[in-house]
Amino acid sequence: MRIVRYTIGDQPSYGVVQGDPGSEWIAAVAGDPLYTQVSGTGERVELADVRLLAPVIPRSKVIGIGRNYAAHAAELGNDVPERPLMFLIPNTAVIGPDDPVVIPSVVTEASYEGELAVVIGRMCKDVPVEKVDDVIFGYTCANDVTARDLQQSDKQWARAKGFDTFCPLGPWIETDLDHRDVRVQTRLDGQTVQDGSTSLMIFDIPTLVAYVSSAFTLLPGDVILTGTPAGVGRVEDGQSVEVEIDGIGTLRNPFVRR
Ligand code: MG
Numbered sequence: 001m002r003i004v005r006y007t008i009g010d011q012p013s014y015g016v017v018q019g020d021p022g023s024e025w026i027a028a029v030a031g032d033p034l035y036t037q038v039s040g041t042g043e044r045v046e047l048a049d050v051r052l053l054a055p056v057i058p059r060s061k062v063i064g065i066g067r068n069y070a071a072h073a074a075e076l077g078n079d080v081p082e083r084p085l086m087f088l089i090p091n092t093a094v095i096g097p098d099d100p101v102v103i104p105s106v107v108t109e110a111s112y113e114g115e116l117a118v119v120i121g122r123m124c125k126d127v128p129v130e131k132v133d134d135v136i137f138g139y140t141c142a143n144d145v146t147a148r149d150l151q152q153s154d155k156q157w158a159r160a161k162g163f164d165t166f167c168p169l170g171p172w173i174e175t176d177l178d179h180r181d182v183r184v185q186t187r188l189d190g191q192t193v194q195d196g197s198t199s200l201m202i203f204d205i206p207t208l209v210a211y212v213s214s215a216f217t218l219l220p221g222d223v224i225l226t227g228t229p230a231g232v233g234r235v236e237d238g239q240s241v242e243v244e245i246d247g248i249g250t251l252r253n254p255f256v257r258r
Contacts, residue, residue, distance in 0.1 A: 001016055001038070001174075002017035002172045003016060003055060004017050004047075004173075005053045005054065005056070005172075006026065006050040006051060006052050007050065008049065008051070014028070014031070015045070019047075024047040025045065025047055026044065027040050027043075028044070034056065034137060052096055052098070052171050052172070053096040053170075054095060054097075054168075054169045054170060055096075055170055055172050055173045056119055056140075056173065056221045057091060057094055058221050059221050060221075061089075061216070061222050061223075062089040062091060063089075063223070064087045064144055064157075064161060064224075064225045065208055065224065067080060067085055067227065068208075068227025069196060069200050069227055069228065069229045070200070072228055075231075076232070080202055084208055084212070086211075086215065087157045088158070089144075089162050089167050089225075092164055093162050094169055095165050095169075095253070096169065100165065100254050101253050101255045102163075102257075102258050103147075103255060103256070104163055104258055105257070107163070108149040109149045109234055110147055110255065111232050111233060111234055112145060112243075113143065114184055114185065114186030114228060114229070114244075115142045115225045116182060117169060117225050118208075118209060118224040118226060119138050119139065119223055120137060120219065120220060120223070121138075122137075124213055125216075125217045126213055126214055127209060127210050129207060132206040132209040133206075136209065137175065137221075138174050138175035138177070139173065139174050139245075140174070140223075140248060141170060141171070141249065141250070141251035142168065142225050142243065142251070143168045143186075143253060144166075145161075145163075145165075145166040145167065145168070146161055146166075146232075147159070147160040148160070148234075168243075168251055169223065171251055178247075179204075179205045180199060182247055183195070183197055184197065184198065184243070184244075186243050186244075187244070188240075188241055189239050189240060193231050194228070194230065194231035195229070195231070196230065196231075197229075198226070200229065201227060205226060208224060237257035239254075239255050240252060240253065240255065
């Protein structure tokens with residue numbers, strides 16, 4: 001099921017995306033599917049007629065995982081971590097499909113990082129690896145936008161990863177996905193710059209969710225970014241980035257300088 005959050009006027013609504021690429025439509029549902037059983041309202045709207053919003057605004061946190069693909073760690077001159085490397089992104093960084101990523105003037109080098117994002121479905125702590133599927137609501141595409149210069153100079157990653165608009169999510173949450181070998185591609189102005197598979201992760205998704213939940217209580221709507229494949233690079237004012245994940249869809253965002 002593809003759960004979408006959208007608006008036609010002012011009010012955000014939720015729905016289930018139906019149909020094939022290019023002719024999708026939305027079956028509206030009552031309430032927020034993260035918290036209530038999905039039940040249709042009977043209303044139907046064309047996907048092309050709505051504005052998509054971030055499919056989830058995390059109430060408490062986005063957890064990022066750094067250096068989870070060996071080739072990406074190597075391209076930035078880093079060793080592979082011995083255990084998952086976690087950082088936090090404030091929920092104010094989250095934006096939706098087609099929303100502009102705003103590069104602040106203090107940032108010299110902004111970089112894209114296409115990633116598979118895990119959306120948590122229920123409150124949990126200390127989840128055993130074999131129970132992780134029970135706490136996952138679904139999966140979406142993410143761009144873990146990074147101020148590479150500030151990441152180096154600040155040492156802490158809070159600012160480099162956490163500026164407003166630096167965490168695009170979307171276009172919707174796919175609740176049924178075999179996450180073990182999924183192609184993750186990133187395009188910069190239409191040119192493929194990242195082309196990886198989740199099979200290349202150092203720590204797989206069950207390991208990551210179990211590990212993160214050993215540190216933090218996870219709440220419904222919390223998001224875990226699972227790391228980026230090799231091929232990260234600079235993105236400039238006026239360019240656009242697409243993150244496409246097989247079995248989910250494509251998240252596109254323009255970049256502008258403030
Ligand atoms: Mg990342």
